[in-house]
Amino acid sequence: MSRVRSVTAAALVGLLAVAGMTGRAAAQATASITATAAVTGYAPLTAAGVNNLDFGAVTAGTPKAPTSLSANAGRFNLSGQVSTPVTVTFTLPTVLSNGGNTIPVTFATTDGLLWTTYPTTHTTFNPNAPFFTTTDGSGNLVIGISGTVSPPLATTTGTYTGTVTLTVSY
DSSP states (O other), rough: OOHHHHHHHHHHHHHHHHHHHHHHHOOOOOOOOOOOOOOOOOOOOEEEEEEEEEOOOOOTTTTTTSSHHHSSSSEEEEEETTTEEEEEEEEOSSEETTEEEEEEEEEOOOEEEEETTTTTEEEEEESSSOEEEOOOOOSEEEEEOOOEEOTTTOOOOOOBBOOOOEEEEE
C-alpha cells in the first residue's frame, strides 16, 4: 500500500505543477499613440446689432422711412470666415406696438442694405427673402435694414417698437 501512496502523491504533485503553469500569463506589453487631425474649417460666425432702426418723429396719417440710412437704418456687424459665402435672413415685424396699440411697418424689396463701405456706399436687397452674399477679405459684413411705418390717422401718441432679427449662416 505504501507504493500506491507514493505514486498517488507524485501524480498529485505533477498535476499541481501543470495546473500552476497554465494559470500563469504569457508575456505581454502595451503601447499607445496619439491620433491628430489638422482641420481646416470655418471661423465662427458672429453678429452684433449696432444701430436700431429709427423712424424718428412720425405724424399719424403720414408714412415715413428713416431720414438718413447711415444714421437711422438698423445695422448689424457680422464677422466670420474670410471671403466665404453666407446666407442672411431676417425675421421682420408687421406691426410696431405701444401697449395694446399698433401701427403697421413694411419692408420693401430694396430695404435690405449691404454696406460695401460704411457709411458711404451700399447696395440694396430684398430683406423678405434669403440674401446670399460673401464676407469680405477680412471676414466682415455690414448689413442694414430700412422700412416704412404707416400710422393711421387718430393713432395714439407714444413710442412704438418691434423686433428685427437677423440670422446669418454658412
